[in-house]
Amino acid sequence: MRTRIVTIALLAWGLVSVAPSLAAQEPTDLQALIDDAAPGAVLDLAAGTYRGGVTIDKPLTIRSDGAAVIDGGDDDTVITVEAPDVTLEGLVVRGSGDTLDREDSGIYVKAPRVRIVDNRLEDVLFGIFLHQAPDSVVERNVIGAKDVFVARRGDGIRLWESHRTVVADNVVDGGRDAVFWFCDDLEIRGNRISNGRYGLHFMYSDRALVEANALIDNSVGSFLMYSKDLVLRRNLISGNNGPSGYGVGLKDMDGARLEDNLLVGNRVGVFLDNSPQTVGIEQWFRGNLFAYNQIGALFLPSVKNNVFWENSFVDNTVQVTVQGGGRFSGNRWTNDGVGNHWSDYAGYDADGDGIGDVPYRLDDLYDHLLDRNPEIMLFSETPAARALDLAARAFPVIKPRPKVEDPAPLIRPPAPPEPPFDLGVQPSATLLVGSIAMMAFAVVVVLSTRRRRSL
Amino acid sequence: MTAIVAPNAERVADVPERAQRRAIVAIARKELGDAVRSRWFWMWAIAFALLAAVLASVALPGSRIAGSASFGRTAASLVALVQIIVPLMGLTLGAQSIAAQRESGALRFLLSHPVNRTEAFWGIHLGLSVALLAAASAGFGAAGLVTAIRSGGAQAGAFLRITVLAWVLVIAMLGVGMLISVFARRASAALGIAVFVWLAFVFLGDLGLMGTAVATRMPVDALFFATVANPIEAFRLAALGSFVGSLDILGPSGTYAVDALGPALMPVIVGVLVLWMILPAVGAWIRFRTAKDV
Amino acid sequence: MIHIEELTKRYGNLTVLDRFAMDVAEAEAVALWGPNGAGKTTVVRCILGLVDYDGTVEVDGLDAVSRGKAVRSRVGYVAQELSFYDEMAVVDVLDFSASLRGFGTERVDEVIDLFHLGDHRLKRIAELSGGLKQRLALASALIPDPPILLLDEPTSSLDAHSREEAIELFERLRDEGRTILLTTHHMEEMGMLVDRVIAMEGGRIVTECAPAALADELGLRVWLHILVDAENTAKAQEALAADGFDSRLNAAGIVVEVPAQRKGEALKVLYRAGVEIEDLEVWS
CATH class of the missing domain: 3.40.50.300 (P-loop containing nucleotide triphosphate hydrolases)
Incomplete structure (x- = not known):
């Protein structure tokens, strides 16, 4: 037996309040509710479980306060939107199928101007899939992936030909990418994307503004491909350490601008492959912090027309290098007499204008050898590798030709950009206890030797 | 003068069983006490703790921005510090141990007691091990404290794993030092050899391999295994593995290792380190037990 | 034992x-x-x-x-x-x-x-x-x-x-x-x-x-260092030689090597020869 309480109390506003029976054994049939609703109605779902696999074929608002669970029963797509102007708000969507080529999703949209806000998606193959849904808004959703082997995961967010869409303040963990195919003029802001393959992945999508996102512990923070005029600003891109991982990778790009980004602790901070691809276009890298990466910036050979200034290169194992060796000819490390800050700059600033009086030159012997013998990367950061550089400086018999020459290095690092997220590093209780235990051990050992009668 | 007979003692002074069992502990305690009382020990321990704490605080100002990445810097700096100081501590202390006691005649005094050579050897080894573990723990404790207060705890596990690896390394180096010690004629020679071995482990080995790789295009598998055979490198690679997660970052050789050994990679590297902890010490023990010249 | x-x-x-x-x-x-x-x-x-x-x-x-x-x-x-x-x-x-x-x-x-x-x-x-x-x-x-x-x-x-x-x-x-x-x-x-x-x-x-x-x-031997007046030195050496004792001179006096149990005999020889002994040391 199923009791359905449908209150049509506020027809004037088209507001429908729906509550499933508390005693119900089976989930409420959401599809029936949708079918019964008038176009433009608002379905206010009460707490409880609703059966998924529904299709919305008319403009509707379906909303809840986070207590209504739409469960797809691990099959197919949970919610399919086929009509424009649909709003999904405050829902919990869970349990899609896991078939990649059927694109099983939490929410699959095929119409423009949808709003998907404040939803929580759990255990879904694809999270939010917008297919030809321009002018949409995807905001404040929390998206968790199916716990399957990485090659079988779907994308947390996937946009296909959905121009002018805003993707903001979402939290995506696990899954494959947040990927944008053929979408121009996107606004990607304030998202936090972690533990995926490519945090943000642009394919043939021009003029996006990518601002204040946190891309953390993915294989690649952001891979930008075949797109024009992307602007990445104030993003925190950290811990992207996949086997061929990059903080930001650019392939066949034109006119990208990276400003005030924090590129910290990645395998490679920025990777450049044939970007810019068009002659006569420059790409700008300004005010970014490249810190603690294995390689600060990695260029493929013959990449040209990139301009770096006002960036800080701090303690990257290799500050900048060209894959397979070589020099950065055709790129500039200074603009209008302003260069970059290099933590390994050994020069001085006698006239006190904040600009080093001798150029910064990257001419480490180890780096130089590394270019031609990448296998000795095995020894990076060993005392031996450092000794090699020291020896080469002390006895400059072998003077490698500098790879990089920054004629106007900044003595002080520019103030680091304000991070969009505080990573919320907490004092670690485990480490605290462990450290105190270790010190206590040392003290006990020392005290135990004081039992001698001479003392 | 009164009679020299011990009170309640039977005329035949057989050592009670329990005392024999305690011989190793008694010798270890004595060695530990001597080590802790020597100014070398304090110099090492304090230098290590200070450097470790300074490294941890220098590497961390960006932690709000960098989160666990800045821990990676702390860890990398600590690993480099450990690579240099910890082996030197273990090697010199180990090299001095038996050679100096033999030279001064103190070893003869010790062995004229109802103690056999096995007990004497492992007693010394145990005592010095505890002293070195305490010194290393003081350093890691100081660094850990700074890290724990100032940085994230996401990698507490990695930090503690590195600590354990450093413990294994320092005992391995003690064993190598004691191996030098049992073979050396004089304490000064033992110390000289120990310093040379340290140079070889820390610098010459790697430089030689780098040179060979550059000059001969050495295959990556040979390069990787030759590197891992060095206990200090085994420590570094194991430590790197525990806070970076993968040795892919080490270029083609690292990628080779990850591909070829798969999940066995870390066990192999740690296994090498453990073998270094066991084999030289056992070799030194066998030599000490069989070549009785004191 | x-x-x-x-x-x-x-x-x-x-x-x-x-x-x-x-x-x-x-x-x-x-x-x-x-x-x-x-x-x-x-x-x-x-x-x-x-x-x-x-x-x-x-x-x-x-x-x-x-x-x-x-x-x-x-x-x-x-x-x-x-x-x-x-x-x-x-x-x-x-x-x-x-x-x-x-x-x-x-x-x-x-x-x-x-x-x-x-x-x-x-x-x-x-x-x-x-x-x-x-x-x-x-x-x-x-x-x-x-x-x-x-x-x-x-x-x-x-x-x-x-x-x-x-x-x-x-x-x-x-x-x-x-x-x-x-x-x-x-x-x-x-x-x-x-x-x-x-x-x-x-x-x-x-x-x-x-x-x-x-x-x-x-058959242990000892060395007697005998100090005598300078003019008696030659006399003493002659007397010792006559009884089969080898002797030589050094800065301290006459040195005579004797079997340990015959120390007294050498002294008796000198006494009989009328050589006055001023000082005596026994080295072993």
């Missing part, structure tokens, strides 16, 4: 002990006597199992190698070089030694009293004089009240006064019924202490006898 046979010890090509054999009975005191390099110390080290050897060494019926710990628990040993741990304090060394033998600090306090080390208990070993080190070594050796004492050159690092004291102490220890084996190259001071002397040279036993008979057995 100590039984040794066919004991051979080689260092490389050098044979230090060559089929050495000896027995020491319970409560007997025996001296191993001989020049440096005779192998005395090596015998002691073999008994303690400190070195490898070929042959048989038994203490109280126990093999010195296979039952080394039991042997060493019956033996108190005073080494020639008196080495301990230089940086440790006297009381700590004794505590350590006691702990290795299963004795507690009470016994250590007793031996500290017995050997009058109370004033020195907190001194570092490196600060001790030879005499104090000697007392410390004996104190340590006597912690377990051992039935057997091995004393390797026990008086070599002592001044004359300490030497007398030490020998007196050894006699007491002997009288308490301990078996004592000591090495020395100053036989005269040990004469009263030991029952028997085993003279060694080149790793072999030269002779074995009571201490008083040693000089005869070995």
Whole structure:
């Protein structure tokens, strides 16, 4: 037996309040509710479980306060939107199928101007899939992936030909990418994307503004491909350490601008492959912090027309290098007499204008050898590798030709950009206890030797 | 003068069983006490703790921005510090141990007691091990404290794993030092050899391999295994593995290792380190037990 | 108590002990006597199992190698070089030694009293004089009240006064019924202490006898330094030569080499010849 309480109390506003029976054994049939609703109605779902696999074929608002669970029963797509102007708000969507080529999703949209806000998606193959849904808004959703082997995961967010869409303040963990195919003029802001393959992945999508996102512990923070005029600003891109991982990778790009980004602790901070691809276009890298990466910036050979200034290169194992060796000819490390800050700059600033009086030159012997013998990367950061550089400086018999020459290095690092997220590093209780235990051990050992009668 | 007979003692002074069992502990305690009382020990321990704490605080100002990445810097700096100081501590202390006691005649005094050579050897080894573990723990404790207060705890596990690896390394180096010690004629020679071995482990080995790789295009598998055979490198690679997660970052050789050994990679590297902890010490023990010249 | 046979010890090509054999009975005191390099110390080290050897060494019926710990628990040993741990304090060394033998600090306090080390208990070993080190070594050796004492050159690092004291102490220890084996190259001071002397040279036993008979057995010679008036020198040398004594001159006077038991004869010769002796020294 199923009791359905449908209150049509506020027809004037088209507001429908729906509550499933508390005693119900089976989930409420959401599809029936949708079918019964008038176009433009608002379905206010009460707490409880609703059966998924529904299709919305008319403009509707379906909303809840986070207590209504739409469960797809691990099959197919949970919610399919086929009509424009649909709003999904405050829902919990869970349990899609896991078939990649059927694109099983939490929410699959095929119409423009949808709003998907404040939803929580759990255990879904694809999270939010917008297919030809321009002018949409995807905001404040929390998206968790199916716990399957990485090659079988779907994308947390996937946009296909959905121009002018805003993707903001979402939290995506696990899954494959947040990927944008053929979408121009996107606004990607304030998202936090972690533990995926490519945090943000642009394919043939021009003029996006990518601002204040946190891309953390993915294989690649952001891979930008075949797109024009992307602007990445104030993003925190950290811990992207996949086997061929990059903080930001650019392939066949034109006119990208990276400003005030924090590129910290990645395998490679920025990777450049044939970007810019068009002659006569420059790409700008300004005010970014490249810190603690294995390689600060990695260029493929013959990449040209990139301009770096006002960036800080701090303690990257290799500050900048060209894959397979070589020099950065055709790129500039200074603009209008302003260069970059290099933590390994050994020069001085006698006239006190904040600009080093001798150029910064990257001419480490180890780096130089590394270019031609990448296998000795095995020894990076060993005392031996450092000794090699020291020896080469002390006895400059072998003077490698500098790879990089920054004629106007900044003595002080520019103030680091304000991070969009505080990573919320907490004092670690485990480490605290462990450290105190270790010190206590040392003290006990020392005290135990004081039992001698001479003392 | 009164009679020299011990009170309640039977005329035949057989050592009670329990005392024999305690011989190793008694010798270890004595060695530990001597080590802790020597100014070398304090110099090492304090230098290590200070450097470790300074490294941890220098590497961390960006932690709000960098989160666990800045821990990676702390860890990398600590690993480099450990690579240099910890082996030197273990090697010199180990090299001095038996050679100096033999030279001064103190070893003869010790062995004229109802103690056999096995007990004497492992007693010394145990005592010095505890002293070195305490010194290393003081350093890691100081660094850990700074890290724990100032940085994230996401990698507490990695930090503690590195600590354990450093413990294994320092005992391995003690064993190598004691191996030098049992073979050396004089304490000064033992110390000289120990310093040379340290140079070889820390610098010459790697430089030689780098040179060979550059000059001969050495295959990556040979390069990787030759590197891992060095206990200090085994420590570094194991430590790197525990806070970076993968040795892919080490270029083609690292990628080779990850591909070829798969999940066995870390066990192999740690296994090498453990073998270094066991084999030289056992070799030194066998030599000490069989070549009785004191 | 100590039984040794066919004991051979080689260092490389050098044979230090060559089929050495000896027995020491319970409560007997025996001296191993001989020049440096005779192998005395090596015998002691073999008994303690400190070195490898070929042959048989038994203490109280126990093999010195296979039952080394039991042997060493019956033996108190005073080494020639008196080495301990230089940086440790006297009381700590004794505590350590006691702990290795299963004795507690009470016994250590007793031996500290017995050997009058109370004033020195907190001194570092490196600060001790030879005499104090000697007392410390004996104190340590006597912690377990051992039935057997091995004393390797026990008086070599002592001044004359300490030497007398030490020998007196050894006699007491002997009288308490301990078996004592000591090495020395100053036989005269040990004469009263030991029952028997085993003279060694080149790793072999030269002779074995009571201490008083040693000089005869070995045909020992001494040097008499005789000071006479300058004008009597020639006369004295002639007289000595006439009776078969070889003599020569040095800055101090006439030097005559004589068998140890004929010292008096040489002096009688000079007396009969009417040479007045102004001073006399005996060198051995």
